[in-house]
Amino acid sequence: MAAKKGVIFSGMRPTGKLHLGNLFGALENWVRLQDEYHCFFCIVDWHALTTAYEDPVTIQQNNRDLLLDWLSCGIDPEKSVVFLQSDVKEHAELHLLLSMLTPLSWLERVPTYKEQLQQISGRNLATYGFLGYPLLQAADILLYKADAVPVGEDQAPHIEFSRELVRRFNYLYEKKVFPEPATLLNEYKLVPGLDNRKMSKSYDNVIEVSIPPEEIPARVRMMITDPGRIRRDDPGNPQVCSIYAFHHILNPAETKKIAAACQEGSIGCVECKNNLAAALQKYLEPYYQRRQALEKDPHRLQDILDEGRKKAQEIARGTMEEVRSVMGLT
Ligand code: TRP
Numbered sequence: 001m002a003a004k005k006g007v008i009f010s011g012m013r014p015t016g017k018l019h020l021g022n023l024f025g026a027l028e029n030w031v032r033l034q035d036e037y038h039c040f041f042c043i044v045d046w047h048a049l050t051t052a053y054e055d056p057v058t059i060q061q062n063n064r065d066l067l068l069d070w071l072s073c074g075i076d077p078e079k080s081v082v083f084l085q086s087d088v089k090e091h092a093e094l095h096l097l098l099s100m101l102t103p104l105s106w107l108e109r110v111p112t113y114k115e116q117l118q119q120i121s122g123r124n125l126a127t128y129g130f131l132g133y134p135l136l137q138a139a140d141i142l143l144y145k146a147d148a149v150p151v152g153e154d155q156a157p158h159i160e161f162s163r164e165l166v167r168r169f170n171y172l173y174e175k176k177v178f179p180e181p182a183t184l185l186n187e188y189k190l191v192p193g194l195d196n197r198k199m200s201k202s203y204d205n206v207i208e209v210s211i212p213p214e215e216i217p218a219r220v221r222m223m224i225t226d227p228g229r230i231r232r233d234d235p236g237n238p239q240v241c242s243i244y245a246f247h248h249i250l251n252p253a254e255t256k257k258i259a260a261a262c263q264e265g266s267i268g269c270v271e272c273k274n275n276l277a278a279a280l281q282k283y284l285e286p287y288y289q290r291r292q293a294l295e296k297d298p299h300r301l302q303d304i305l306d307e308g309r310k311k312a313q314e315i316a317r318g319t320m321e322e323v324r325s326v327m328g329l330t
Pocket residue numbers: 009010011012013044047136137140141149150151155158
């Protein structure tokens with residue numbers, strides 16, 4: 001195998017089951033990166049607590065679900081380091097030490113901070129932990145000296161924040177301890193939900209990657225097609241149809257044919273949906289099989305996390321020794 005190109009770090013909050021938007025928008029990208037980079041994939045349970053601190057009971061279950069989703073979709077613990085953030089306490093130590101040199105104003109001006117403060121209602125987010133969210137994220141990334149971070153566009157400001165912090169740190173302590181992590185934007189794929197808005201848990205319009213195969217047809221039937229099409233032979237507009245968007249992702253070789261049939265009214269939406277359901281079943285089948293096997297073997301999940309923790313810790317400890325040393329703590 002060719003030498004790997006560098007270090008990649010990414011994380012997800014354990015907030016529930018992964019859906020097809022997460023799969024096509026992020027996870028499949030991670031799976032591809034595993035062969036080219038030294039990858040660290042982290043279940044960031046402390047980040048989940050920044051907003052769910054009043055309701056911590058679900059976090060354990062969510063950690064397990066997220067790990068199952070990752071593994072069944074092709075994250076491979078033989079190739080990548082897969083671990084739980086709270087298992088590696090160095091994340092907390094680095095967060096603390098970095099907080100000494102992080103100007104408050106940098107945190108206050110991160111765009112996601114103000115947006116989320118306004119959007120998330122019913123929870124008190126005027127907390128120290130929530131303000132420090134991007135700093136904890138920077139600690140995650142820097143601990144492994146990541147060269148690049150694959151994320152969606154919404155996370156770009158956090159990676160930018162990490163780069164600024166790296167420059168400040170390396171400048172203050174006159175040593176290039178950390179590389180500046182690059183933002184690796186996930187290949188942009190708009191995955192529509194059942195209602196044709198973006199697929200998102202907050203819109204309640206998702207299809208989970210773990211959906212049992214027999215439930216797929218009913219879920220696909222709920223999806224919105226071209227509302228202008230009433231009779232079977234009405235000419236349709238595939239561009240406004242979420243079924244079509246999915247065909248585009250799942251079988252790009254067929255999309256021209258489907259678009260033409262739709263536009264000339266030679267295929268009905270029922271048939272088109274049935275075709276999609278069948279394609280989706282076929283696509284998700286190997287993921288489902290792998291998941292079934294893993295669910296029968298709960299010890300394997302714990303073993304994977306234990307193994308990941310050991311590998312992550314080894315790197316994290318080395319970095320912390322360096323950080324303590326330049327900050328005068330040894
Ligand atoms: N903030 C990220 C999200 O909500 C999750 C995350 C935490 C992360 N730490 C990270 C992503 C480090 C990339 C790198 O999606």
